Amino acid sequence: MIPTLGNFALALALAIAVAQSVIGIAGPMLRDRQILRAAPALAIGQFVMLGLSFLALVWAGVVSDFTVRNVAEYSSSTTPLFYRITGTWGNHDGSILLWCLILSLCGATVGAFGNSIPTSLRSRVLGVLGLVSGGFMAFVIAVSNPFARIWPPPLHGAGVNPILQDPGLAVHPPILYTGYVGFSIAFAFAVAALIEGRVDAAWGRWVRPWALVSWLFLTCGICFGSLWSYYTLGWGGFWFWDPVENVALLPWLTGTALIHSAIVVEKREALKTWSVLLAIATFSLSLCGTFLVRSGLLNSVHAFSASPDQGLFILVLLALTIGGSLLLFAFRAPVLAASGVFAPVSREGALILNNIFLCIIAAVVFTGTMYPPFLALLFNRQISVGAPFYDQAVLPLTAPLILAMAVGPLLSWKRAALLPALTKLWFVAVLALLVFGAFILRGHFVAALGLAGAVWVMLGALVDLAERIRLFRIPLGQSFMRLFTIPRAAIGASLGHLGFGIAVLGIAGMSLQTHTIRVLNPGQSIDLGGYNWKLISIKPATGPNYTARDATIEVSRNGHLVEIMHPETRYFTNQKVKTVAAAIRSNGVRNLFATFAGDNNSGGGEFRFNIHPLAPEIWLGGLIMALGGAISLSDRRFRVGAPVRSRLRRPSGSATV
Amino acid sequence: MSLSRRMLFGLPLLVVGVGGAGFYELLRRMQTGSYNPQAFNNPLVGHDVPDFTLPGVDGREGFDKKLLAAQTRPVLVNFFASWCVPCAGEAPYLDRLAKSGVDIWGIAYQDKPEAIGLYLAKYGNPYARLATDPSGRTAINWGVYGVPESFLIAPGGKVVWHVAAPLVPEVIDDQLRPVLRRLA
Incomplete structure (x- = not known):
């Protein structure tokens, strides 16, 4: 009975999503205030229905209702209660329902808390979210229904996959999915902005907190996954460059680029088109991350059994979502005009450098992941791309990123001089060189490079913070007080860089194992x-x-x-x-x-x-990075003084300069 | 807005379009069975085995390419290791295969002589000849992905069949036996 109700709630959620997308996207053209108010309510309704549906599935797992195929195949009467609950999302069908649930949660959050966003923009954002979520709910109902029944039911059930019976892995998927799916909001904002034909500083300020939330969840999710493989798989590695890991890393890389480029949009109204593209790319890569792996096209140790008709359905959905948004981008992006002008050596310049290298790394990882299937397709040759390729290709690209990471925050906006920034870092450079020398003498080139880079980034982040609180230039007590008065986003940024440095320290240390x-x-x-x-x-x-x-x-x-x-x-x-x-x-x-x-x-x-x-530092660093994101999120300007769009409203579509 | 700049904005769509078409084709081939991402097709199949000379275990003689190529009957070369759990799983089937008259030559991958001895004592020794590859260099030259992996070498030294999985009865009956019959 309860699973049937869950199935019904799922169908209802789909109906609501369809309504949400039509009303949300078409509503702003009708110039009717009542209609504009409908989309948030529908988004919340969709979340409630999906929530009920998901609870029904969890209930079926808890009471071991083996007439539900999903429960019979992935749970058993001897499975402990905790894993009967988490087993709900430890399999293909259930995890996609969780995915949809989180997507609808994103919509509901925008609906409930997005009051500062102009109603027409919010309506469009929710419309886009409804469209995406409707597509994936249709997928769940049509080919991947977790509520499917079997008769006669088995007596005991097959049980959870033993290596998934682990507390770390139980919380890993929800966190990772929140990271993946959270980028749907940035995506929806990008598509809505393309429809409106307007991206300005306020857009950057709306998108950034959402992107930041997803980024910090994705960071935690990747950390958990890596930690899990470290202690479960028993070979003591933390990253294997397996396709599934790579597809999680890809949105993280572009998402990291996005949270940096959105700063430029917000502060300087530059990089608009690029940020829109990054928002689309990040969510597209998240979609690929969740679904391409399930189509069975990539060879991975993380096997998810999926049937070919599911694969085709997924491909069509991906084509519509990604292709549709990029088609819109191709036609509407020229409308978005750039305005901020800046010199190459400036904070903007440093952020662009960050974006370039992050995207090149993403491109390398993407190529490595997609190379084997496409080589098989074009030349009928089968190869596998392994860790040596990624290690060799990513290392030289990370080096300039690390070099620029300590300098960038010390540069001023618009135009900066490199020398003053470098003089602030001279003793950091000396320390990094000492570390480099000490390890190169012992014959560990990679470790020397990594440890020196880690020292450079970590101390560079601390120097940035020290500069902001004017350490040693004003009395210590005042410096301490400044820690609470400077923008939290600045502290978050320093902490994020510090965390990255610590993670690099751990990774470099691991090479000495x-x-x-x-x-x-x-x-x-x-x-x-x-x-x-x-x-x-x-x-x-x-x-x-x-x-x-x-x-x-x-x-x-x-x-x-x-x-x-x-x-x-x-x-x-x-x-x-x-x-x-x-x-x-x-x-x-x-x-x-x-x-x-x-x-x-x-x-x-x-x-x-x-x-x-130094192995613990890998995950400690990741968590500090996420903490930096959280602190940045608590920044005053995101909480109060909600972003207000400039008064001037140009008619959409004619804003070309 | 110049035309080339407009075309630049269409570039992402083009890339995704080409990629999507590729994936569609892969998916289609996967359904018809002509593409299987899970299979490890070793490039050695159809070619001569690479040069190698490996020492034996406990003072006994190892083998090299020349000896392998000089055989008059097909030889199944099995890469294994005492530390490898699936290898122990395939051990009884290897034993049965050896007793049915198939020549199996073993190469212990990244292993220690004493560990190999313990392993063979526990799980049985199906190997007509045994060599050890402590550095794993020969395994790399053979394109071994992991242990256990097995190669069937025809008289003359050509690799005719390969599997990167334990030799369980399904693999033996469905794949290995037909190849052996063809060679006989």
Whole structure:
């Protein structure tokens, strides 16, 4: 009964979305105030209906209603409650429903809190959102319905994929999807602006907070995913350049470019067309990220089973959304006139440099990801593009980005001199060079480059902050007070750069990792990286729906016990799958990582030990970056003094200069 | 607004259009079965094996390209490792295959002699000859993606078949056996 109601609510949400798109887009042409007010109400209604629908699916999972195919295939009577709930979005159909739910949440947020936006623009934005969300709900209902029933129902259900049974992965998809889907608002603003034929400073100010919210969720989502693969997949890597990871990185790169270019739109009314294109590109890449992977076209370890008719449906939807918006762009973009003029060496110039390099990196990653299928298509040759390509191609592109990152914030708008900015950074440069020298002497070129870059960015961000609070130029107490009076966006920006530097530090540190693979019997030990790793015992253990072999490893340094670690191999009885649960101990600046590959005949087992210097900083840096975004979001000008569009309203379409 | 500038604004649409057409074609080929992104087609298939000389394990003789090419019966070369879980999974099927009269030569990939010994003692030794590739260099030359991977070498040294997956009964019966029959 409840799943049927959920299905009905889904259909109702689709109907509302259709109404929302028609009224939202056509409404502003009718010049009727009543109609303009309808779109926000419809957006909220759509969210309520999808929310009910989603709750119905969660309910079916909680009570283990195995007549629902989705529940029968991805949950079981032995699955713990937490994973019965999270299992709702741990599969293809359910995750797309979650995707739609978040999309409608975006629309509802604009509907409920977008009062400062002119009603006609808001109506169009909601119309575009309704159009997108209607398309994807049609997809859910037509070919990917999570409420589909099976009869007779199975007795127990197949259960959650064991490697997905993990708290990190349970929260990862909602966060990542919020990041992906949040960019739909920036996209809708871009399309609405193209329809209106007007982009100005106020547009930049409206788009930026939405883009920032999605960006910070996407940052967190990518962080979580990377952390999950680090501790679950048991090979101690944090990024594999797998297509699924790449397609998450792509919108992050262009989204990062967007939140920077939107500053230029807001402050200087320049880069308008470019920002509109970035907004479209970012959401388009998000769509590709969610859906292209599911069409089965890309070879990835993150297999989502999808049928070919789903693939075709997705392709048509993508073509309509992306193609439609770009068609509009091709015709309407020339209408958007640039106005801000600036010299190449200026804050604007630095932000353009940031945009150029971020987009080139995105292009490289995109090419690497799409190269194998297109090579197969054109020349019938099959290859795979792996980590060495990305490492070699991305590193030289990141270097200038990192170099410019510390200098850019110190430049002034319109026209700046490079020398004063560089003199503020001289001791940072000296420190970075010292770090570079120290590691190059030990023969680690990549690590030396990365660590020096990290020092440069981190200290550069701190110098920027110190400059703003006029540290050491006015009394310390006053400097401290300034910390609360300068715009929060400035603090957020510094923190974001600091976080990026810290993440770079972690990634560079990881390149210095050491590891060994060894067969150990109880009582035997090995030395690795100054630590002594001793196998004490291997004992059986049981979990809620798996049995395990649990090894006890004592790690000591100079005779002092440092850690006791418990790597496990787990056998999931229901799915007959063996997984490896790594043991990780961190002290904040290095991780000890142990995996237990399996028993041997003589009571011992095979182990892999890693030491990952600075590894925790990768995710710490990511979270600090996201925190920077959050602080920036709390900036005064986004909260109060809501952006107001300049009085002058030129008739749309004739604004060409 | 000049025409070339207008065309510039249409460029993103053009790129997406071409890309979309490509994806449509890929999707169509995937449905007809002529494109499978999950398959690892090794470029070596249809060509001679690359030059290599590998040492054996525990003082026994390894093998090289010349020896492999000089065989009069097809040889299944199996890349495995003692640390690889799927390898242990395919071990019983390899044993059965060896007992049915197929020559299987093993190459231990990035492994230690003692670990190889333990592994073979536990899971059985189906290998007529055994070599070890501790650096993984030969595996790279062969285009090995991961272990286990198997190559069928025809007399003369040409690679006639390849699979980048464990040799489970479905793979053996549906793919390997027909090729072996064709060679016989």
